Amino acid sequence: MTDHLSFPTLLRMIDERSSAFRAAVAAAPSLDADVPSCPGWTLYDLANHLSEGDRFWAHIVLNTAPGDERPSKDGLAAPREREELITWLADSTEQLLTALREAGPDRGCWAWWEPLASPHTVAAVARRRVPESLIHTYDAQLACGTPQELPTTEAADAIEEFLATVCTGTVPWPGEPATMDYHAAGAGSWRQTVDAAGSRFTRLTAAEAAESKPTAAVHATVSEMALLMYMRIPAGTLRIEGEADLLRQLQDWG
Numbered sequence: 001m002t003d004h005l006s007f008p009t010l011l012r013m014i015d016e017r018s019s020a021f022r023a024a025v026a027a028a029p030s031l032d033a034d035v036p037s038c039p040g041w042t043l044y045d046l047a048n049h050l051s052e053g054d055r056f057w058a059h060i061v062l063n064t065a066p067g068d069e070r071p072s073k074d075g076l077a078a079p080r081e082r083e084e085l086i087t088w089l090a091d092s093t094e095q096l097l098t099a100l101r102e103a104g105p106d107r108g109c110w111a112w113w114e115p116l117a118s119p120h121t122v123a124a125v126a127r128r129r130v131p132e133s134l135i136h137t138y139d140a141q142l143a144c145g146t147p148q149e150l151p152t153t154e155a156a157d158a159i160e161e162f163l164a165t166v167c168t169g170t171v172p173w174p175g176e177p178a179t180m181d182y183h184a185a186g187a188g189s190w191r192q193t194v195d196a197a198g199s200r201f202t203r204l205t206a207a208e209a210a211e212s213k214p215t216a217a218v219h220a221t222v223s224e225m226a227l228l229m230y231m232r233i234p235a236g237t238l239r240i241e242g243e244a245d246l247l248r249q250l251q252d253w254g
Contacts, residue, residue: 005157007105010126011097013154017133018093021050022086024140031082035143037232043143047085048078050136051092057125058092058099064110066120071110100126117164117201128165131158135230155226156187162229163190163201170198174253178246181217183209184225194250216242 005013025031031044038046055076064071078088103109105123118124134154141147150158159182173194180192181204189209192201204212219239220228227233235247 005127005153007123007126010123010130011100013130014126014133015093015097017130017137017154018050018054018089021047021133021137021140022089024137024144025082025089026086028140028144031080031085033143035139037139037142043140044078044080044085046136046139046143047089050132051078051089052076053132054092054096054129057129058095060111061099061103061107061109061122061125066108066110066115068110070112096129113165114169116170117168118161124165127157127161130154131161131226131230134158134226135232138227138232149221150223150226152187152222155222156184158226159184159187159222159229160190160201160203162226163192167192167199168201172196172198175249178215178243179212180246180250181209181212181214182225183217183219184222185220187222187225192250194253214242216240216244216246218247 025043025047028043031042031047033043035041035043035046041049052073056071056073060071079085100122103122105121105126107122108120109122109125111118111120111124118127131154134150135158138147138150173196175194177193177195180194181189182192183189189204190201191204191212191214192199217240218225218228218235219241224233224238228235228238231251235244240247
């Protein structure tokens with residue numbers, strides 16, 4: 001199981017994954033290629049989304065405080081010509097990285113998530129942008145027909161970051177209290193608990209993982225687990241123990 005990644009490491013990962021994304025865009029037969037993992041989107045739409053997010057969060061970390069109203073994304077559309085688009089993507093990433101460095105990891109800023117497991121800080125924004133670049137690089141590669149396995153360290157942190165940022169909250173679980181264990185081979189195990197108080201997660205030690213009796217458990221490689229979290233691969237392709245329908249319920253719950 002990886003430890004929490006340092007701020008410089010997160011910035012390096014954003015840079016590396018963004019570079020891989022641009023390489024996929026450059027190699028694609030057309031910017032109009034469909035993205036199978038993002039139904040209804042073309043590769044251009046995906047590139048526009050990622051660059052828009054980079055520029056949006058660059059503005060946020062330098063110009064907002066926790067509790068501010070959500071900033072606007074107006075005026076962030078990317079160019080449609082491939083060479084100009086690739087330059088725009090590189091500039092978008094550089095804007096983000098420059099803003100993150102200038103703000104520093106401890107600065108507070110606006111964020112859409114509940115600050116329970118992921119705080120409203122620049123460090124948390126950087127951590128959130130890694131899986132954005134990671135998963136969308138996979139999407140772009142898939143649109144080109146050549147998806148690659150996710151890098152292990154990035155994928156492992158993406159699993160925990162997803163549980164911390166996306167899945168931790170106080171919205172009451174509509175069903176009976178339940179626990180879902182996620183076992184990523186070689187990377188670690190996590191437990192998501194859902195009940196009337198909402199959803200939360202904990203890391204499991206190897207001993208706890210071996211002895212646990214959850215409502216359900218899913219077993220996968222670290223790359224598969226991260227892709228499952230982001231609903232890029234179907235749960236039916238993985239080994240699930242216990243009440244298999246719980247995973248579908250969690251995904252539908254959003």
